[in-house]
Amino acid sequence: MRKITKEVAEKIAELAGRPVLTDDNGDIVLKGHRFVMMGVKYFPYGLGGADSLRPVLYQLGERIGEEFYKRYADLAGDKSMALEMVFGMAVYQGFGTFEIMDEQKDKIVIRFHNSFEVASYKANTDKESDTPVCHLTRGILGGIYSTYFGKRISVKETSCAAMGKQDFCEFEVEVPKE
Ligand SMILES: [Zn+2]
Numbered sequence: 537m538r539k540i541t542k543e544v545a546e547k548i549a550e551l552a553g554r555p556v557l558t559d560d561n562g563d564i565v566l567k568g569h570r571f572v573m574m575g576v577k578y579f580p581y582g583l584g585g586a587d588s589l590r591p592v593l594y595q596l597g598e599r600i601g602e603e604f605y606k607r608y609a610d611l612a613g614d615k616s617m618a619l620e621m622v623f624g625m626a627v628y629q630g631f632g633t634f635e636i637m638d639e640q641k642d643k644i645v646i647r648f649h650n651s652f653e654v655a656s657y658k659a660n661t662d663k664e665s666d667t668p669v670c671h672l673t674r675g676i677l678g679g680i681y682s683t684y685f686g687k688r689i690s691v692k693e694t695s696c697a698a699m700g701k702q703d704f705c706e707f708e709v710e711v712p713k714e
Pocket residue numbers: 651654668669670693695696697698704705706
């Protein structure tokens with residue numbers, strides 16, 4: 537098991553560069569890309585229910601994950617290091633923290649703590665969800681690992697903290713057959 541926590545994120549942030557909050561133009565810039573801070577109340581689930589946004593968030597996530605991975609693959613020069621940096625930066629950017637639980641032949645199990653999507657869901661409803669809600673994160677993982685493996689793979693969220701049974705989310709990333 538590998539834990540990607542704040543300590544890992546801090547080290548990776550040193551390598552990747554820290555964001556400037558905020559420069560003279562009112563920009564938040566990290567590695568030449570502009571960011572904007574937005575409360576989790578508004579993004580993503582302030583826009584509507586988790587279910588109605590599912591495909592949009594998944595597709596957006598895939599694009600983010602792909603670009604994110606490619607950016608750090610160029611910087612790291614090594615696939616495993618690139619993965620480590622991508623997860624580190626996600627922690628650094630406030631997504632939550634990750635534990636890579638299990639790397640099996642056919643799947644990788646990732647435990648996700650303190651999901652910002654669960655926080656967003658909870659900020660907009662007082663009900664527990666019947667289904668997982670972390671569609672953007674699932675899409676990002678799909679984009680990261682599809683680019684990593686060089687083949688489009690699927691990611692399932694097998695349990696989600698928004699469903700109230702436990703306080704973490706868990707994803708299964710498909711490992712393609714050789
Ligand atoms: Zn979740």
